[in-house]
Amino acid sequence: MKREKATTLYLGPQHPGITGNMMVKLKVEGDTIVNSTTHVGYLHRGFEKLMERRNWLQSFTIVCRICVPEPDPNEENYARAVEEIEGREVPERAQWIRTLVLELARIGTYLLWFAGQSGSAGLYTMGQWSIGDRDYVLDLFEELTGGRVYHMYIWPGGVRRDLPEGFEAKVLQTMDYLEKRLIQYDKLMFDNTIFQKRAMGVGWIDPEKAIEWGVVGAPLRAAGIASDVRKDDPYEVYDQLDFEMGHATTSDVWGRAQVRRFELEQSINLVRQIIEKMPKGEYYNRIPNPMKWVVPAGDAYVKTESARGEFGYYVVSDGTNKPRRVHIKGPAYVHAMTLLEDMLKGANVSDVSFIMNSLGTCPPEIER
Amino acid sequence: MGGAILAYLAKRITPMLSSIVSFLAISSAAVVFFTMTSSTDVVTVSVRNFTLQFGLNAYSWVFAAMVMGISALVSLYNIAYMSGKDRLGYFNLNFTLAIMSMMGIVFANDWISFFIFWEIMTWSSFLIVVYNGIDEGKIGTKYMIFSAVGGYAMLMAIVITNSQIDSFLIADLINAYPTFGHGMQAMIGILFLIGFSVKAAVMPLHVWAPRAYSDSPMSFTAIFSGLLSKMGIFGMAIMFISVFSKASIGDTFIYSQVIAWLGGVTAVMATFYAVIQKDAKRLLAYSSIAQLGYIVTGLAIGTKLSVMSALFLAVIHALYKGILFMAVGAVERQAGSTNLEQLGALIRKMPWTFFSALIAAIALAGIPPLGGFVGKWMLYESMITSTNPSHLFLVILIFLSSTAAFLYVYRLLFGLFLGQEEPEWDHVKEAPAPMVIPMVLMALTLILLGYAPGLLFEPIANGMEFLGFENVGWQMSSLSNIWGDTVDMQYVWGSVVTLFVLGAIFITIKNRKSTRYVTTKDIHTSGEIPEAHENLTYAVDFYKPFERAIEPVMRKTMDFYYNHFGNGLESLFGFVRKIYTGNGQTYAMYVVIFLVILLLIGEQIFK
Amino acid sequence: MEDILKLLGGAAATMLLAFVVGATYGGLVRKIIARTQNRVGPPWYQNFVDISKLYMKDTAVHHGVMQHIGPAFAITASVTVLMFVPVLREGGWFPWFENLNFKGDIIFLIYMMVFGSLGMALGIGQTGNPNASIGVSRGLSMMVGYEIPFVLSLVSVMVQTHTTSITGLMEWQTQNGWLMFEAPFAFITMLLAILGMFHYAPFDIAHAPSEIASGPPSEFGGKYLAMMMTSGSIFAFAKLVFLVDVFMNGASNLVMLVVKTLLLYMVPVLYGAVSPRYRTEQAIRYLWGWPVFFGIIALIYSIYI
Amino acid sequence: MTTENNNLEREEAVVVALKATFPDLTARVKRIRRVEASVSKALTPSVLVHAKNVLGYKALSHISCVDWIEDEHFELVYILWNPDEKIQLLIKTLISRENATMENIDTIWRQANTYQREMREMFGIEFPGFVGAKEFLLEDWDDMPPMRRDFDTKEFVKEAFFLRPGREDAKDVRDTIAKRSKEEIPEFAKKYSREK
């Protein structure tokens, strides 16, 4: 076969610049990319197959492992889908606690994203700070759920346990701390002219086509399109909370960074609101013996706004004690595949990792 | 003495039909030259009322030695390089003629013989440029037109001179120049400079050079870029040092300033162009223009150190550019391509070629301890120590060009010799011995000149004294500027070589048993296994980021040249081509006609 | 004979000193960066452990002779630069540190500094790794960027002091005061240029991990990487000593030397710790912007002072 | 579910609009913001195009596939989203399990490419005229498409991989670790220890 003219660059799977275990094969001429293809499957575990073999509650251990940085939206989605099929009521306090957990998870993910976005531009100090601060959020999770990363906390019918004593105060304390740190982050990252130079005008998505191409989450909001599942299709108690969506019109990496930066602030605000408004009461509508727990036949499509975009769960039950089909669609399913491939054409090699981070690609949810 | 050599050469011209004979002729001429140059006889040939005078002096000895030495080696290379090609007789005739005419130029003591040999040189090289039979992109025509402009300018200057002093002797001009009026001084100077600048490819007159260098056979390009262009330098040096320095102060200043900056701009722009080239020959062609830019700058500055550096660089440039062109020629012959984006990893197949190219490249980049550094050092020092502030800014231009030279040097070596080993180049073998030997010999000369640049300083200093400098001091291995700061090449050379050898020995014997060679396919590709058709060499648009950084500069000049200048020239060509058939004889005829016309009416005009 | 022995001894001693100090600086820099990042950081001797571990690696692979001797080029350049730079001022307490100080000058050193880069680049080129080649392309392009302000600064200093040798510069400074204050614009230019020279952020795109793995040294492991790191340590120190000599009148004893070089080193290190990296063309344009502007002011200043 | 507006007018309007264009289609409102429609296989592409271009369902949220092995068919579910009306439309269609083929829709939505690649690999559904890389998640897979219900992953695992047998001694690792690092086990922890 004739040798290609363009040089092949393998960005991943064993590469510091790739987000997770995936591969983007770049064909470059000079340092301009002429073609790129995303290759996934390095993390494929066959979750959806495994869930067919496990009962409704066992599947919980699997669901949260679909997205490593932010497992809670998955748990919440799955729980809500099951509840919708079964028609199970969820106590109000449980809904508030779920919202609290989701927002904490969002904060944690945004902090992790700060690290990724700045690290791919060479600003490692930011990553060190924000991941260090994320650990305080993880500490909260650990106290609440017993797990640092995988929580398995939001169950069908409510949450696994009530808030521990004094938890609210700790949360508020952490939020105060994070708000203070945010000023420093601004100084280090968002007010940094070099970062601005790197980010502005890079990774542009056509706002006209964004919806059609399946862009969701912060990239869509950065394109000037107000779209947030929390507003559009409110779940849990988001309709009782007061918050704003991030907004930018530049539709580039800089816009996405600003949207996320703004939403981090909003999330801190939301957590405070939740703590303030949280009612007392039951936290769990107990399910029957999990081994014999049968969910009536039916299907449900539910979605959540995670930090990286919209998570959709299509759950089908055939009336047995095991799910028929749980099909999960994460934001990266579109972002990292067709969208990224299109965006990278004509981009600079220096910007690949940068753009990928701004889209919030995360391979486990593509492959499951 | 000179006549003897010329006669010797001339005798050989007719029967010469093969490269070997050409080599023998040139090398025996070289032998004769190097063994019998002690005398400085003057041979006078009288043709009717023209008196042609030939002779050798200390200054022309430098150039004569350079021409003879290098062309002897190149003609050895030529044997192997040209073997199996068509029209060898035609090529070798012109090849030898060009060399012969260069000797003639160097030996000429009067302007008429100078001009005659100049024209022989021009059209013999023109015939080689169009050797392939097709004048692709009108390179030959372009070359011819520029040479014609230069030739006419020079001829006009000669005629004017003659009308003024009634003598064709170079020495007479030098003596009489200060007596000329202001306008006359300027006119003669500018006309001569145009004539020489064309050959030396100074910026506005360089357009012909890149293609002409890259499209002629490599064995000739080594001569073309290495020696032929130096004839321009040869003339320029005479003009600058002996002639202009005697003009009124203000004029000297302006000439030297303008030319020095032109040289600097030439160096920078040509370097930038060289960086973005995709073809090894074209890259070297632009690099030649850039290097000539340094030399011109050095001459124009006109201090002792700078002229010495210019002459030193002229010789060294002939050496290293000769090697590089020959190496590229070897690659072209063995692999059939000089495309930097396709070739790669010939180092294991052509180690000797790589070695000589590496040495030449290091010299070109001006990195110690090789000869190239000596020239560069003197050039910088002469500019920094100059009393003229404009030279201090010029030094930045030269530095920019010189630093950017690393880029193309690396690109050249990387593109040809390094990178992924691809199966499509498996058949390539080392070039035959007649090609390798001259390259290696010249490379060794470069190393030697790094250790003892004084070997070259001696004739240059003599030559400069002949041209009018006094007390040109030199030392065998120590360089010094007028502030008294020195660099001792002996120590530099010694320490670099010692350390390098020690380092190489250390890294070789450390864990020698468990050090293993692996193929270039066994590289870090993020854990993936590349497919066979996937290209892993990063060679296409190697300096894309740099191109983007210098884009504003390049765009402006490109627009300038190609839209205005270039277009104008193209339409000019269209017209001129009706007159010029591209045939050397017709051209020669025109020259003669022009000469006659000038001789007839010149006296009336310039009285 | 005695001269050669003295030279070799001096070279060995200087090299040893440079390696020790350079590697310690490496460790300290890691420590300091760690502190800015709210971390403890590795012990100060970490670089020694790293380098000796790499020398103790059992195996090594290379892709050909150029890669094999590439690190030798690098170490040659570093040590040669070091030998031609006066480590301590005259009258320092090591008379044989004089090495070859009087045998070279600044122009020579500027050129010698790129010798190693070019040799390394050739070695890297032979590996055939596209990431490494991209790194080389970026590194060399960037070099053109920072060499211009670097040279501007040095030329203006040379013009101001009417000498091109470092020992001459130091004598001048002994009489007239530090060039840091005598030639302020040149010093500013130099500070901006060394940001690029030391390859810390924002000018570290040549080996940006998130784009091209580790860039140029991608294929170097074991003894080759060890030699590169050794040479890097020596070279960093040599450059620092060079700059201290030029702008701060060198140092008369080791303590002062360490203090001055460390101070100077902190400029790129601390700036790098809080900066993201420029793309190559942005970096070149930046370096040809303000630094060159200051450089030209420095040159004018030096001509008309 | 807590404080929902039970006004389903907009959803019902969608059902009416769909039925007006495609009389053969059955549609119903599932709940607020969810409308479900069942379409025959042949009609699906035109319904999708209509929904996208006329009804404003510009975004393709999801394409799912369910294997109803008992009934010998796959159920494909195209889930669309209307960003203006904020309604999710589920369009379901059944295709035969034998020689399963489906119309290629990646010309309508670019991102359908990925979904179809996955379905082709996981269920073995062919999309005539569809250009997409053959391999998506699996590499060199030569067995039955794994997401089909009749593919038994447990049997496959037993054959293809080594399985580590369970540990017999049921020893508590924490004790071993504590012992090795000479760590004091706190009193309260001792009662959980299996090593009595």
Add this chain to the structure above:
Amino acid sequence: MDTNDKGVRKIVDMITGFARSNSLFMLAYGTGCGDIEIPPAMTSRYDWERFGYRKMATPRQADVLLISGYLATKTLKRVIRSYEQMQEPKYVVAFGSCTINGGMYWDSYNTIKMLDHYIPVDVYINGCMPRPEAVMSGLFDLQEQIKKGEANGAQKYRENLEWYRGNQKKVIKNWVMPEYNW
């Protein structure tokens, strides 16, 4: 003489062990979800650079291959490739229960269950997922092993290459890898 030699040997071993164990360059390869706990371990909370651990981008420079979680068969191929490109001495640290016995993916058709049948593992860290403390504890364990000269996985691999190859080829059907040159 003999004893003296032994003494020298011992000192050399000690130095080697110290250098090797205190400068562990890890290959930056996040094979599974365990990779999410690496950033915390690297950054200000746990800061593993204190112990000389560092992430390296390419296998040529790395000493430790950190298998952070289950391996899909597609990843296994890349892991083997990366492992073989590393220079000796090299070590493998596997973490997550899924590397030991498949963990919760024991019946998944696409993940391998016993990593040590494919590449030699020096240290296993269990848990799903192990906390950064656990990861670091495992690495301390590796350091101890190196100091004692027991971490000889690479040697095992070289000597039993055929057995490993057999196992690997059983899972990876399309074997197009270059030969192992160590």
